[in-house]
Amino acid sequence: MPVTIEELTPRQTRLEISGATASQVNAVRRTLLADVPKLAIEDVEFHLGPIRDETTGKDYDSSTSMFDEAVALRLGLLPIPTDLGQFRRKAECDCAGAGCAHCQVMFSVDKKGPCTVYAKDVVPLGDATLAILEPDVPIVRLGARQALLAYATATVGSARDHAKWQVAHGVGMYPRPHVRIQKKEGTSDATLKRAAAACPVNILEFASGKLTVTDETKCIFCGACERIADDGSIKIEADEEDFFLRFETDGSLSAREALRFALKNLKARYEDLREAIQAIP
Numbered sequence: 001m002p003v004t005i006e007e008l009t010p011r012q013t014r015l016e017i018s019g020a021t022a023s024q025v026n027a028v029r030r031t032l033l034a035d036v037p038k039l040a041i042e043d044v045e046f047h048l049g050p051i052r053d054e055t056t057g058k059d060y061d062s063s064t065s066m067f068d069e070a071v072a073l074r075l076g077l078l079p080i081p082t083d084l085g086q087f088r089r090k091a092e093c094d095c096a097g098a099g100c101a102h103c104q105v106m107f108s109v110d111k112k113g114p115c116t117v118y119a120k121d122v123v124p125l126g127d128a129t130l131a132i133l134e135p136d137v138p139i140v141r142l143g144a145r146q147a148l149l150a151y152a153t154a155t156v157g158s159a160r161d162h163a164k165w166q167v168a169h170g171v172g173m174y175p176r177p178h179v180r181i182q183k184k185e186g187t188s189d190a191t192l193k194r195a196a197a198a199c200p201v202n203i204l205e206f207a208s209g210k211l212t213v214t215d216e217t218k219c220i221f222c223g224a225c226e227r228i229a230d231d232g233s234i235k236i237e238a239d240e241e242d243f244f245l246r247f248e249t250d251g252s253l254s255a256r257e258a259l260r261f262a263l264k265n266l267k268a269r270y271e272d273l274r275e276a277i278q279a280i281p
Contacts, residue, residue, distance in 0.1 A: 012248035013255040016176070018241065025173050025243045031262040032168040038252040039080040039087060039105060039130075039154045040164040041122075044072040047149035053112060060112050060147035064140045071140050075152055076164040078119050079133040079250040080105070082156070084261065089156045099153075105130055107152040113142030122152065133251040167258050171247040175238035177219035179203070181211050187233045195225040195234060217244070 001019040008014075017025055046068050051060045064071060086102060093103035106125040111117045120135035142148060159166035183192070192211045196204035201218045204211060204225060211234075225234045249258050 006244070007246075008255065010254045011251055012246070013259065014244060014246040015259075017243050017245060020241060020243060022173075022175070022240070022243065025245055027266055028245060028262060029171050029173050029247075031266045032171050032247055032258060033166065034159045035265050036167040036253065036258050036261050037084065037089065037156050037158045038082045038165055038167045038250075039156055040162075041072075041075045041078065041080075041107065041152045042155045042157070043153040044068075044075055045151045046071075051112070051147045051149055058145075060145050062149060063146055064117075064142055064148055065146075066140050071148070071150075072152075073164075074139045075107075075109075075122065075150075076162075078122060078137065079252045080130060080154055081133060082252045084253070084257070087156050101126075103155060105154040107154065109148055109150045109152070111142060111148050113146040114144045116141045117148055167249050167253050168247045168262075169250060171245075173243050173245045174221075175240065176242040176244065177216055177221060178237045178239060179213045179216040179219055180235040180237065181213065182233060182235075183211070184231045184233045187229060187231055191229055192233070195228040198224040198228055200224065 001017060001024075004016040004018070006014040006016055017028075047062050049062055051062050052058070053060065087105075088103055090097040090099070090103045093100060095103060097103075105127070107122050108125055109117065109122050111121050117139045118135060119132040119137040119139065122132050122139075124130040140148065157165040189206070189209055193206045196206040196211060200222060201220055203214050203216060203218050205214055206212075219236060221236060221238070223236065226236060247255070247258075249255055253261070
């Protein structure tokens with residue numbers, strides 16, 4: 001099936017997939033949503049008890065304005081750059097899940113109030129290239145004499161396990177629209193003008209007694225023009241073999257990497273299904 005890249009940036013893409021069914025494109029969409037893996041913080045160990053600042057000699061209470069569980073959840077949602085050639089799930093790692101440089105990454109947080117703890121304060125231990133991608137995301141605010149000292153472990157997972165491992169967001173598919181215009185006898189120019197004006201994406205133009213479409217791919221199937229020209233002068237049809245697929249990522253993987261993994265994963269699953277069917281006596 002031919003695939004045309006309409007837009008491709010590091011974090012988002014828009015594709016046109018021709019010669020495919022809705023179920024085939026939807027399989028790609030669902031794989032992007034649920035099966036593309038990435039690193040995310042899974043375990044957080046909070047320091048308990050008083051914390052002394054050796055520089056000033058002040059004592060701080062190991063507490064924040066939020067429950068530890070809420071802070072841990074926010075840490076888990078921070079995007080971490082992921083090299084799928086280097087990192088793998090613990091269950092698939094040579095260390096048999098014990099934890100090593102190929103299946104987990106350690107981070108530390110050490111902040112004393114009054115201040116706001118940001119994502120940039122979550123520091124990777126070792127490889128600086130694994131720093132959080134959105135450094136200015138606020139995590140929690142610390143009051144006077146409050147401190148946050150914690151160690152966090154990031155592991156590889158996918159959105160099937162938890163939403164914090166979801167790489168692709170805003171994943172949507174829709175068929176290529178075809179806007180057919182054939183003025184019926186008795187349809188007034190005023191009706192066509194109102195139909196053009198009603199289009200929310202402004203793809204209809206009326207000039208010199210003629211209604212034209214500037215870019216039918218921008219049609220959103222709202223049907224506003226059809227309802228005004230209700231005699232059938234305007235018809236919007238959905239192509240059953242031509243679809244647009246678009247999505248963006250949180251930056252942990254590029255859009256190209258996410259799409260490649262999704263297609264490779266989907267192909268492997270189809271192959272497993274084929275072999276299972278052939279094995280049926």
